[in-house]
Amino acid sequence: MYTRDFQTMLDEEGCVEEYSGHVSDKKRRLSLHQVKALEKNFEVENKLEPERKVKLAGELGLQPRQVAVWFQNRRARWKTKQLERDYGLLKADRDALKHKYEKLRQDNESLMNEIKELKMKLNEDGKPDTKVSVKDENLVVSETEEKSKLETEYDSEAAMEVNFESFNGDENEEIGCASFFCDLKDGSSDSDSSAILNDYNSPRHQFLDIHSGGSSSSMNTMSFQFSDSGNKEISASILGDGQKMCQLAQMQFVKIEEHDFFGDEESDNCSNLFCDDQAPTLHWYSSHDWN
DNA sequence: TTGTGTTTTATTGCCTCC
DNA sequence: GGAGGCAATAAAACACAA
Secondary structure (H helix, E strand, O other), X not given: OOOHHHHHHHHHHOOHHHHHOOOOOOOOOOOHHHHHHHHHHHHHOOOOOHHHHXXXXXXXXXXXXXXXXXXXXXXXXXXXXXXXXXXXXXXXXXXHHHHHHXXXXXXXXXXXXXXXXXXXXXXXXXXXXXXOOOOOOOEEOOOHHHHHHHHHHOOHHHOEEEEHHHHOOOOOOOOOEEXXXXXXXXXXXXXXXXXXXXXXXXXXXXXXXXXXXXXXXXXXXXXXXXXXXXXXXXXXXXXEEOOOOOOHXXXXXXXXXXXOOOOXXXXXXXXXXXXXXOOOOOOOOOHHHHO
């Protein structure tokens, strides 16, 4: 704080008044002894009750007003340092989150590439008009084994293209198309299934539920329920004639996973960043910060 | 020695609480 | 309304490079 010479002089002479030679009206710095005593008191309690202020002033040969001002300025300095500390923590956390985001983005990108490759592979197998609704970046391929299962289960005879415009007569909104692979292995149609996937063209539309219901071996119904921009739900049914009905539950080609980017321990860290319930005294705070 | 930047002490004005 | 706190700021004291 002071130069060594000046510090030594203060220590030897005891106070600024003596150093200055006289008590003037000019602004005078407090002696090292006074500052140390004030610091010590500040560590104990950073607010000053009137009795303590008068007592301290008497002990240090200062005006009570001077002690009050010193505490006030000291609190201001502490606050500035605290803000700097908080900023540092915040910046570090932000960098960590940024790094994590970048990694997730890369993971997502590689998964999307994987999906693309699988789609291409499927098309090469002789299904050029098959569309799979995996456009939205939130879509994540499930397990690798499920993807291979998909290939084996795929049957061109049952590939069903559903044009959702036909479900949307009164709004004239384009919803998009989707194609579904059907499981034809067992021919049963009594299984319930549900899936959630984003619309082929527009993220505004989202399936809430898909059910297949069995009735007979030659005529089955499949009902869809999906939402329009999350505001309303649209239900529709299609009739499928054929011996086997698609079972959407076993399509297993895509699924959405809810991404909780900040749902782990890092979010906890983050939530603490702006914690302002910190106690306002120094025994609450590590005293080494003042060195 | 001097100019400039930083730190410390002190003031002012506004706000809140009792 | 007075006391005390805080933010903003002034001004003196100090550090330091050139």
